[in-house]
Amino acid sequence: MNKTITLAQGNGGEENNELISKVFYKAFKNDILEKSEDAAIIHNGELAFSTDSFTVSPLFFAGADIGKLAVCGTCNDLAMMGAKPKYLTCSVIIEEGFSTSELEIIVSSMKKELEVNGAIVVSGDTKVVPRGSVDKIFINTTGIGEVIKKGISSNNITQDDLIIVNRDIGCHGATIFSAREGIEMSSSLKSDCESLFAQVKALIDANINITAMRDATRGGVSAVLNEWSKQSNICIEVQEDKIPVSDEVVGICEMLGFEATALANEGTFVLAINKEDAQKAVEILKTFQNCSNATIIGKVTDRHLKRVILNSSFGTSRFLETPSGELLPRIC
Template identity: 50%
Template sequence: MVRELLLAHGNGGEETWTIIKDLFLKYLDDPILSKLEDAAVVPLEGHIAVTTDAFTVSPIFFRGGDIGKLAVCGTVNDLAAMGARPMYMTVSFILEEGMSLEDLETVVRSMGDTARSLGVRVVAGDTKVVPKGTADGVFIVSTGIGRVVYPGLSSHNVRDGDIIIVTGTIGDHGACILAAREGLDFETHLESDCAPLWDMVEALLKEGVEIHAMRDPTRGGLSAVLHEWARASGVSFVVDEQSVPVREEVRGLCEFLGLEPYHLACEGRMVLAVAEESAERVLEILRQHPLGTNAAVIGRAQKGKPQVLLRTAYGTHRFLEPPMGELLPRIC
């Protein structure tokens, strides 16, 4: 029995049908997907949010997740950041000839389990197999569709006086991938924070708190989010360095390699800009959720030149530079 991918699995014929039936439909089964039409027809109403993303993480299996779980979480979290309830996903697999079918099955099972746990339906997909050496196991391209239930969230809406909150420790995913890739071992194992955030975000939105912007800090981490907001809204940020939650093992890895934890990706965290009068209630709600127990106020937006300043433990300020160069490719 063939236990690895062949180019024939991407030829559109019997081999393709076999892998669709025995693997993809087995774990991603949905009445709409199972029709195998050229396009999925889905019911939608109201304002719709659409996002698309590609996942090339290396290695494809890591502590806390894999590329299949990551693809669902990354897609869902982008929708959640716009106040949209995730509803549908489409996925495209670019597979390398010779990839283990057992590994592929693990990835697809993980994707299916994560999507079902959220009530997200995978309604369309595609599979391509490329010759050995022209990819790296598996790449996944996804599109997510959600219904906007909390309109008005935007990186352009951050205001002078807004309080900046993170929902948990930062840099966990980036540090985990870096440690795995470089073969670094620690007494306390680093683990990715990869997780879907809609349930936590929905709990906030139902309470009617005033949130102006949300963003999941993936590539470029917290620094990238704050710099993007500064440019979009024309504000500056002052972040209290001691208030930013960072795990000791992440901090230690960064010090060892000369990196900033603020530049490392997260895959299960959200950054929020909230009205000052809502900040205390937002923290209270977040900390009641399992994914928000380490939520913290880290800083404030203010008028001024678009920039990000870190207030150090000594009361001085330093610029937090935006991510530049090849910090850590293929992090997600």
């Protein structure tokens, strides 16, 4: 590894994985951590437990703000493990001189999103640091969820599963990028930031055979699929033209040379669902607002284990790699 920490090591992709495994997993080694799920499953499988720190810039952006993001991010990690978000902690680090009214807006967004999840904040911490020690405000949320559907795991995906996304991808990354670069879009582009527990619960209530779920945050859909291919020792083949991407996101990607599959999302998740239930799952997802594009995007094969293959409609194929390089810092 490098002698100093690089931005790329926080990208949610290749270099980030290396830092986590060589420094943190190496030191903290234990069975739960090594499962590398979206949330740890503890207390005899009854509870899910997950943490995230939010450093997004700007704090306010089309579709959400850091407060909503902080609640969605942690609640979604719990939901991805089949857990109902219940208890959150909220720890803020605020720069001296930060606007009190902006803080109140952020906290009010958190409150609103907690209600959406039926969760409460039960413990907090408030630090104020001198100017220049932090850029405006960082928020950590850590959550405990009650597991309502056991056995969901990114380590158990097989050729019996199909791969689904719940909506069009890349909106959060494209929105943050546009906001930061001052790109004026005469469009409806906004972050997909949203709590996903309702969608998960609908699938569970319908008895859908869910193998794995993961929200495609930093590193986007590419990162999720590549992690899954390694964790479950499978090949995931995705049909490129099946991946839903809005015109606005396509536009931003073309302008900047990004791949939509590497863009961050905050209300978009990937599902591995047993073949028999996949179409039914899609129909359920489609009943949710913003999910009219829910669709099956791929299948599991043994063509190249631990790799993801993107098949084009012209019959050509290429590997979809884990994103690497600097990508977009402070996306979440």
